[in-house]
Amino acid sequence: MLRYCHQWLCLIFITLVFIPSANANSELAAQISQLESNHERLTRYIKHPAKVSGEQRLLNRLRVKQIVDEQALQMNELLNDEDALAALSPEQLDTIKDILEEQATASVDALIELDRHISDERASRTTDDSNKLLDWELQMAQLQQRLDAMLSFSMQNITWQDQVGLPTSSDRTLFTKGLIERADDISLLLVYSEQQLAELTAEKSEALESEQERLDTAIRAYKQKIDSNNSSLELTVKLLDQLGANTSKYKEVLIASTGSVTEDIFNINVVSRLLSRWSSKLWAGVLEYGPDLLFKLLLIVAILAAFSFAAKTARKLVLKATSNSKLNLSALLKDFFASIVHKIIMLFGILVALGQAGIEVGPLLAGFGMAGIVIGFALQGTLSNFASGLMILIYRPFDVNDMVKAGGVTGTVEKLSLVNATIKTIDNQRIIVPNNKIWEDVITNVTAERVRRVDLVFGIGYKDDIAKAEQVITSVVKAHEHVLKHPEPVIKLANLGESSVDFWVRPWVRTENYWDVYWDLTRQIKLKFDEEGINIPFPQRDVHIYHTHTSADEPEQLSEPK
Template identity: 50%
Template structure:
């Protein structure tokens, strides 16, 4: 602070004195000139002179305000002193901007104008110290920022929030200083003036500042990773969560400071690609201006380098974890197969009255559960946390269940079919317009094979919501046959023949006894019902055998089986004599 004030005060005093001197020099310029200036040059010089006079007046006012602030600073303490320092920083930046505006105006004066010659000499000499003064002032501001940062780290609560806000304002002021210094020097170079001597060190200062911020970002990244690991082990520790939040906020501030340094480096046409790469990798906000070919190449190069180093460092552990992962999967696959065998043997030997479908489902589910457990344990060997995975599966299951309501309906129907057992494997059923032998069932659908060897897959909700006809559910079935004889045939003889034919078949059960009765008197026949009982698997053999045997025996016994016929009677018509 003490170093900056005299230099800035002297530089501003010189600027004001020179510019005031320029007014008198311009007044004497016509007397010194041997040739009168043209009308155009005279008008331009008058306009520039008016602008210079206005700027000089404003500059004097700013210098006066800075002088008053410096006097007050000698007596101020505490928050008042900080406020006065901040205000004087803003005034100093305004002075730099005024000097930046004065320089091009001086160069607009005619080359033969003595005012321009005098001011150019001063700008190249005394006023060049303004850049050094701003640079020194910036160094002092850096020191204040470090002190403020130390106070922030020691504070807590409301006081910490206030100090952080003050720290952000100082950091923004630092950016303004850098920007003003660069713009001031660039404008001098654009007008053919030599660059500021202070800018020779500014690129190095920016590189050092950027490296410091990168170091802070990397250090905070490592600390954040360590805290996250500890928080996984002890998720109930609120202090760890609070510390993690604070570190993340600090890292975001470091990245913002690094982003400002990159913008300043771009103004100076310096290579900022490595630092933009860090911003893209660590920052939460991505800007299009951060991307270019160098940055992308740097990201690819860093990623490949990190991958190679990670492979070299963790190759042994990675191979071991992979082998452990594969071994765990194979082991649980073997366990699943063994469990399925044990389940099958246990269910076959048990006295539980459960269907074959239910047995198969229980066996499949037990093996699937074992495989899922093995997969989860194998993933845990790779370091994958199962808690978030299970939570994600729960959320995903809710979403999938909402989207697949019909499929869930099939699951529910399948469960009800397994529970109430309306049919089993190899049963002949008629459901939902389909008939055939049940070959397979899952919780979603039932597979039916028709007699002509077609395969039908019927959703379970279609089956459970309709009438289920199980033809082969019982051990024995009744064969229903109907035979008709002529009205001229003997009923007792026919009954005796039918009894003999049924009794002669070896697959007809003696108990229950078959039923053979005169059933109906039809239009052209007397109909007998023949109802023997057989085992379910013999149904069609008995049906076809009895039908053939009855027809052969009726033919042998002279019993006729009538068929529909129509008698046509022709009556002659007598003709009268008039019709001839």
């Protein structure tokens, strides 16, 4: 019985140990078999491509891409697994090495064939037709993509060879040399393409309408060429970095071409090359375009200076003409006309200067027109101020240096624009009032007339001599040097008040003397009343106290006479 148990335990041990190992070996064998199958198919498509065209050619390319992706996935899965790599038998490892060596040879052959194909296509380009040029660039972009994919596969194949212990130094050297030659060629093509694109863009800005379509197509073709070459150069630089080559000059070309800033900008070699390139371009541009730009700049400055002088002269002439005119224009309207003439001349000068600078004035004016409509809707309040400013200028309710009460403000008008008025108050504050607020409110022009009436009220007591008081007031008023004889002053007993008998004193004075007369007469009449014994009563009220019979607890009450 013990012997049978021992046999069963041995059988279970053998099953647990050797069956998983057998399964693992079976999986490895299946993977290697799949690698061999993919390799055979890939070699057939690469070394012996079918003579097909059209959609069948596209189908073959898609097949090659699919096989390459499958081969890369399976090879990475196998070689990156240390346990699986250690479990390979010598025969299986040799099989993988054979596959990698044959793939390396096939890749080199495919690269040579693609490079020859691209060279033939470049040599066969004989047309300058922009439409054919765009189609040709699209075909070249497809060839470049195939070549880039094969370069990536070749680099991956070298990495796999390192992992299985195959010597790769010679392959790396040759591959690096080929990549450097390719990077040099692409860099030259990029520089050339950018120059052509700049020339076409400049030509388009001055071309006739009939030439625009052709130039647009040519520009699209060169942009396609630049994009394709940028992608290829970016991949080539990446592969060269993996091989440890110096790629600073190619990175400088990439940054200058794409304009995108990467971590390579922190590389001192790349930065120095970029600065050198930009300084060279700047100096070349200064030498080529500097004299012309300097001449245009001087011409623009001269034009603006001439029109500025003409505008100032025209402003003075307009002011002089309106001042001598019999139309009796207000100072605000004169200044408005002069300002409009000045601005129109300056605007015309700016347009002439822009034309000399090469800027199309017609489209610019059209753009201003459209923008004016939009701005008009957005600035309705400002347009209301503008309209109110025009109404003020036309109807002239006040002028510069007039004292007005308008928009809730009292002061002297200093300036009026089409948007607002500047008013200085009596206490020397400067207030900006919108024109629509002035026009929509009551406007009082205090200094519009040359002559104003001073309104004063003097009260005397009921017991004072009315005739004497009237005589005193009359003498003081007529003695003042600024009181006008015509119209004659009005001095009348006008009111019998609660506390006084009131005289209304109404002398006429020149507007500029209003406050002097007001203050002088108030002071002098008060002094004269004191001298003549005439009282100026203050408000008073008599209070009478009546004693009534009330209880002791109730206080006395005050009552007013009715």
